[in-house]
Amino acid sequence: MSSNRIPRVGIGGPVGSGKTMLIEQIVPILSAKGYKAGIISNDVVSKEDADRMRQNLATEKGLVPEELVIGVATGGCPHTAVREDPSINLSVVEEMESKYNYLDLILIESGGDNITTTFSPALADYFIYIIDVTGGDKYPRKRGLGIENCDLLLINKIDIAPYVGADLKIMERDAKIVRNKKPTVFVNSKTGQGVDIVVSYIIRDLLFEASPKTLVNN
Amino acid sequence: MDTDIDRVDISLLQMSDSFFPTGLYATSNGLESLSQIKKLKRKDISRFITIHLRQVIGPSDCTALGNAYESCRKRDFASLLTADKSLYFMRMVEETRSASVRSGNQLLKCVSSFTKYKKVLRDYQNAIRNGNATGVYPVSLGVATWSLDIPKNKAGLILFYGFAVSVIGAALRLGILEHLERQQIIHELRPVILESIMKNIERPISNMWQFAPGLDILQMKHEMMDSKMFIT
Numbered sequence: 001m002s003s004n005r006i007p008r009v010g011i012g013g014p015v016g017s018g019k020t021m022l023i024e025q026i027v028p029i030l031s032a033k034g035y036k037a038g039i040i041s042n043d044v045v046s047k048e049d050a051d052r053m054r055q056n057l058a059t060e061k062g063l064v065p066e067e068l069v070i071g072v073a074t075g076g077c078p079h080t081a082v083r084e085d086p087s088i089n090l091s092v093v094e095e096m097e098s099k100y101n102y103l104d105l106i107l108i109e110s111g112g113d114n115i116t117t118t119f120s121p122a123l124a125d126y127f128i129y130i131i132d133v134t135g136g137d138k139y140p141r142k143r144g145l146g147i148e149n150c151d152l153l154l155i156n157k158i159d160i161a162p163y164v165g166a167d168l169k170i171m172e173r174d175a176k177i178v179r180n181k182k183p184t185v186f187v188n189s190k191t192g193q194g195v196d197i198v199v200s201y202i203i204r205d206l207l208f209e210a211s212p213k214t215l216v217n218n
Numbered sequence: 219m220d221t222d223i224d225r226v227d228i229s230l231l232q233m234s235d236s237f238f239p240t241g242l243y244a245t246s247n248g249l250e251s252l253s254q255i256k257k258l259k260r261k262d263i264s265r266f267i268t269i270h271l272r273q274v275i276g277p278s279d280c281t282a283l284g285n286a287y288e289s290c291r292k293r294d295f296a297s298l299l300t301a302d303k304s305l306y307f308m309r310m311v312e313e314t315r316s317a318s319v320r321s322g323n324q325l326l327k328c329v330s331s332f333t334k335y336k337k338v339l340r341d342y343q344n345a346i347r348n349g350n351a352t353g354v355y356p357v358s359l360g361v362a363t364w365s366l367d368i369p370k371n372k373a374g375l376i377l378f379y380g381f382a383v384s385v386i387g388a389a390l391r392l393g394i395l396e397h398l399e400r401q402q403i404i405h406e407l408r409p410v411i412l413e414s415i416m417k418n419i420e421r422p423i424s425n426m427w428q429f430a431p432g433l434d435i436l437q438m439k440h441e442m443m444d445s446k447m448f449i450t
C-alpha cells in the first residue's frame with residue numbers, strides 16, 4: 001500500500017487567508033514543470049472552493065482533469081477532518097492513489113479554521129500554513145500550533161500590508177523566532193508574487209527533486 | 219478477579235466512541251436538507267431518528283451486520299460477499315452509498331492496525347481491492363466486531379448508537395438542539411434501539427428490506443444542495 005503513496009501537501013489557515021487562491025497559483029507552475037496534481041478541498045459550508053478550482057484549473061485551463069478536483073464537507077469541524085478523524089480525506093486520497101497513480105502529488109486544502117489547526121501526519125506529508133497580513137503584524141508572535149509547526153509558513157496579501165498597518169519586517173523577525181529557523185515566505189496569491197518560491201520548496205522538501213512521473217515513464 | 223467486566227467491554231466502548239475515526243461526525247443522514255425545508259424542533263429529531271432506525275437502519279443495515287458477523291463465525295466468505303453486495307445495491311442514493319463505503323473502509327483499516335485476528339479482515343480488504351466487495355459500513359462493522367470478539371447483539375448496539383449520535387451531533391451543529399437535549403434524546407431512544415436490534419439482527423439476508431421514500435428524497439435533495447456542512 002505504502003509504495004503507492006502519492007506525496008501530499010496539506011494547506012491550512014484561517015478563513016479567507018488565501019488557501020484556494022494559493023492552489024490556483026501553485027498548480028499552473030507545477031504543471032508547466034510537468035508535475036501533475038490532484039486537489040481535495042475541504043469546505044466548511046459549501047463546495048464553492050472546489051467548484052471554483054474545477055472551473056478555473058480544469059475546465060478553463062485544462063491543467064487537471066475535472067474529476068481530480070474534489071470537494072469534501074466537514075460536518076462543521078474543519079480541524080477534525082484533517083487531524084482527529086481524517087478518515088474521509090484519507091478515503092478520497094486513497095481512491096485517487098488507486099485510480100490515478102500517475103499523479104506526482106495531492107494538494108489538500110483544509111477548511112478555514114483557527115490558528116491551532118495542524119494536519120494529521122497520516123494525511124499530509126508536508127504542511128503549509130497560510131496567514132495573511134490583515135490580522136496585523138502581531139500574528140506570528142502570538143504563535144499557535146499551525147504557525148509554529150508547519151513546514152512552510154506563508155504570509156499572504158502583502159500588497160495590502162500598508163493599508164492595515166502591518167510591518168512585514170516585524171512579521172519576518174517574529175516568524176523566525178517562533179519557528180526555530182523553519183522557512184517563512186511572503187506571498188501575494190493574487191498576482192503570484194512569491195509563489196514560485198513556494199513551489200520550489202514543495203519540489204525540494206516533499207518530492208525530493210524527483211522528476212515528474214509522466215516524464216520519467218515516457 | 220471480577221468477571222463482570224473484560225477486555226471486550228473496552229473494545230465495545232472504543233468502537234462506539236464518536237472519536238473512533240470513521241467520519242460519522244460529518245454525516246447528517248438527510249437532517250441537513252430537512253432542516254432547510256422545515257424549522258425543526260426537539261421532537262422532530264427523535265422522530266427522524268426513530269423512522270430511520272425502524273425503516274432503514276434496522277431492516278437493512280442491522281440485518282447486513284448480523285449476516286456479516288455470522289459469515290465470519292462460520293468462515294463462510296461467500297455469504298459475507300453477499301451481505302456486502304446486497305446492502306450496497308440497496309443504498310440508492312449515491313452520496314449515502316459512497317459515504318458508507320468510505321467509512322467502512324477506514325474502519326477496516328483502523329481495526330486491522332491493532333487487532334490480533336487479521337485473517338478475515340485481510341481477506342475482506344483484498345476482496346474490496348479486487349472489486350469483489352465494497353466495504354459498506356455495516357458489513358465492515360460486522361467483520362471488525364467479530365474480529366474483536368464483541369458479541370453480535372452488542373455490535374448492533376454500536377451500529378445504532380453510532381447512527382443516533384451522528385444525527386444528534388448534526389442537529390447540535392445545525393443549531394436545532396442544545397447539549398442537554400442531545401443526551402435526553404439518546405436516553406429516550408434506548409427502547410427503540412433495543413427493539414430494532416432484536417427484530418433485525420437474525421433476519422436472513424434474503425429478507426432484508428428498507429422503506430422510507432421520504433428519507434430517500436431528502437437525501438437526494440441533499441446531493442443537490444450547493445451550500446452544506448455535511449457529507450450526507
Ligand SMILES: Nc1nc2c(ncn2[C@@H]2O[C@H](COP(=O)(O)OP(=O)(O)OP(=O)(O)O)[C@@H](O)[C@H]2O)c(=O)[nH]1
Nearest residue numbers: 014015016017018019020021112156157188189190
Ligand atoms: N489583496 C489580496 N487579496 C487576496 C490575496 N490572496 C487572496 N486574496 C483574496 O482573499 C479572498 C479569500 O481568498 P481565498 O483564496 O478564497 O481564501 P481561502 O483561505 O481559500 O478561504 P476559505 O477557504 O473560505 O477559508 C479572496 O477574495 C481573494 O481574492 C492577496 O495576496 N492579496
Ligand SMILES: [Mg+2]
Nearest residue numbers: 019020049109
Ligand atoms: Mg478556500
